[in-house]
Amino acid sequence: MRTWSLSMRWWLGLAFAVIAALTAVLVAQGITKQSEAAFRADAGARAIEASVAANVALQKAVERGNIDEALPTVAARRRLALFLFDGAGRPITPERVAQTELASIPDAKIAVRAALEGRRYVESYDQGRVTVVALPMPSGSAAALLTYSLQPGYGSTMTMIRDQIASAVGWAILLGGAAGLVIATLTARRLRRIAKAAQAIETGDFSRRIDSRLADEIGMLADTFDRMRVRLQESFNGIQTERLRLRRTLERxxxxxxxxxxxxxxxxxxxxxxxxxxxxxxxxxxxxxxxxxxxxxxxxxxxxxxxxxxxxxxxxxxxxxxxxxxxxxxxxxxxx
The missing domain is CATH 3.30.450 (Beta-Lactamase)
Structure with missing residues (x-):
């Protein structure tokens, strides 16, 4: 059976590179997810802050009865598209506000239903460029407020982060492979000295000494092997001596x-x-x-x-x- 040989320094270096690559990829994925979640949360927080302020202003407008006049003003000030709904979920304000159609808002019905149930709804879309917020508004005829905000988003920032992470992953693979190659080369060199000493013993040469240098597992193996070499040499010399003595006896x-x-x-x-x-x-x-x-x-x-x-x-x-x-x-x- 033909065996396929590969030096330790190559496969161990490759193993280091693979481990470094897997670790870097997993860390990069974790950083990417955490960054995206943080950006999404920040976009939602800014949208909620503006929506809550708009909600307070519109509640006062409903109480004063000038909702039609206040709606465009509040929308422009808060940079939001604002829509009010009654208790049945029907819009009580125009379906087009701040150049935004109510029908174009994603998940608008789900958001309004959550607000009518007394819950706050916040969701970001398109990498933070669009944020939809729905808030309960128990004030007269208005029961829910739906806001739609456009923001710069975090798409470009995430692209930059991914590029930086990709570069870091590449460097991690290169450095991991290089470190693995260096470690494997040093390890293989130490093992090669032991192998050469074993080959010398196989041919009857017991003079090749092995220096451990480092007191690790390979160093312990080298010390043990060197002690075995010395004992084999002593045994071999003893056998040679006995053989010569027997030879001289036979010659007599x-x-x-x-x-x-x-x-x-x-x-x-x-x-x-x-x-x-x-x-x-x-x-x-x-x-x-x-x-x-x-x-x-x-x-x-x-x-x-x-x-x-x-x-x-x-x-x-x-x-x-x-x-x-x-x-x-x-x-x-x-x-x-």
Whole structure:
């Protein structure tokens, strides 16, 4: 199966950029919604303030009986289109005031119904450019006041805010990706030092030291790995020492000693064995040095299950006789 590799510094940097982008987008959406809600509330507050003042003035006009004269004056002063309704919800003032048709006001019936029920109705439309307010007006024949105001709105301001937020999101993504790339590069570099030390140990080189530098998790891993390297080096040196000692002991023997693996390849042989067996060499297949004796077959039997020590008498010629002992490899070793 073919594996697909990607350096940590790239995918971790990309992960930082994605996290920064998601965070920035969520924050931007929250700021946009809060800003729009604040602008809408401000537009409604200004419309209510003007409508309440108009309501007070019109109540006095109704009491004086000069509503027809007062309506245009109050509308011009407050910059509102004003409409009065009786208790049945029928308009008692002209349906066109301040160049505004009553029929063109959004949700006018809903607003008037709310005012007749004694509730205040406030709603902004078209990004704050239009605000509709309905207020109860228990004064004589007039039962409700409906106002319609035109304001600059907050559309251009929101556009500017969105542009600024988009720029901030872009910078957040770039900075997040750059920070992630730097962090990932530093982390990958530290892990790469550990990997190179592991590769050196794999080849038998225990001299590459690992410096932790920082006391974090990777630093702890580096310290642990370096301690393992030192112990492996000590163990390896001990094994090498024991091997050399065994080698010197075998060289002092008059008897020939040969060790072989399961593929009948010579692992080690002392000087006496090299003199006795023609063609014998370490790292090479075990030769058939004696034509009348199947040496390889004898040795192959040492790798069977539950094999005992084998013994054979060999006479390669009329003048020489040898006793051959075969010590089986056993289950835990691959050398006989």
């Amino acid at each position: 023997l008059d008897q020939g000693v040969v060790t072989i693996d399961s593929e009948l390849r010579v692992e080690a042989a002392n000087g006496a064995a090299l003199r006795l067996l023609d063609g014998l060499a370490e790292g090479e297949p075990l030769p058939e040095s004696w034509p009348d004796f199947p040496l390889r077959g004898f040795c192959a039997g040492l790798f069977g299950a539950e094999t005992d020590v084998a013994r054979a008498r060999v006479s390669p010629d009329a003048d020489h006789y040898y006793t051959l002992y075969g010590i089986p490899a056993g289950e835990s070793f691959r050398t006989a």
